[in-house]
Amino acid sequence: MNTIQKIWKGSPNFWIGRKGYKPELIVIHIMDGTLSGTDAWFANPASQVSAHYGIGENGEIHQYVKEEDAAWHAGRVDAPSAKLVKANVNPNLYTIGIEHEGKPEDKWTDEMKQASASLIREICQRWQIPIDRDHIIGHYQIYSKKPDCPSHDKKILNELVALASQQQANPSLVEEGIKKIEEGLALIKQTLK
Numbered sequence: 001m002n003t004i005q006k007i008w009k010g011s012p013n014f015w016i017g018r019k020g021y022k023p024e025l026i027v028i029h030i031m032d033g034t035l036s037g038t039d040a041w042f043a044n045p046a047s048q049v050s051a052h053y054g055i056g057e058n059g060e061i062h063q064y065v066k067e068e069d070a071a072w073h074a075g076r077v078d079a080p081s082a083k084l085v086k087a088n089v090n091p092n093l094y095t096i097g098i099e100h101e102g103k104p105e106d107k108w109t110d111e112m113k114q115a116s117a118s119l120i121r122e123i124c125q126r127w128q129i130p131i132d133r134d135h136i137i138g139h140y141q142i143y144s145k146k147p148d149c150p151s152h153d154k155k156i157l158n159e160l161v162a163l164a165s166q167q168q169a170n171p172s173l174v175e176e177g178i179k180k181i182e183e184g185l186a187l188i189k190q191t192l193k
């Protein structure tokens with residue numbers, strides 16, 4: 001099975017390694033802004049933040065930090081509601097963070113949902129993480145002071161889990177999804193010419 005295409009952007013904001021932990025949960029975020037704005041923010045050492053991935057509304061995937069390393073996307077814990085949050089361990093050490101373009105009130109594009117689901121499925125396979133709502137969580141479930149990350153519409157998380165499980169059950173859907181994203185990108189490139 002193909003791995004999905006990612007564009008490496010990099011960020012100086014991360015820890016090398018995970019202090020003995022490995023990725024166990026995937027944390028879904030909203031950028032509250034654009035993909036290019038996030039590229040710049042994560043590239044800036046002064047921001048002190050990053051995530052492993054950022055996904056654009058057109059389905060483009062940017063990578064900032066290697067999965068083996070700890071990105072700085074969910075370091076604060078406040079009244080966590082996710083049941084697999086560990087006591088007294090920085091969540092950055094055992095999570096992978098995925099940012100999404102847009103604002104909490106936005107409706108997600110199909111391209112962004114498909115790309116996110118493909119990436120979730122790939123990560124889950126790589127790290128033996130079950131694809132369910134206990135392991136794919138919203139940022140708000142770790143940090144209650146960010147109730148709108150990733151979205152006003154909490155059903156989006158169920159939708160991502162459902163899409164990713166469908167893809168796992170039927171790998172041809174992944175190929176189709178990749179094809180759709182590539183077609184979309186080709187169209188965008190053509191329009192920009």
Ligand SMILES: [Zn+2]
Pocket residue numbers: 028029030139146149150
């Ligand atoms: Zn967040």
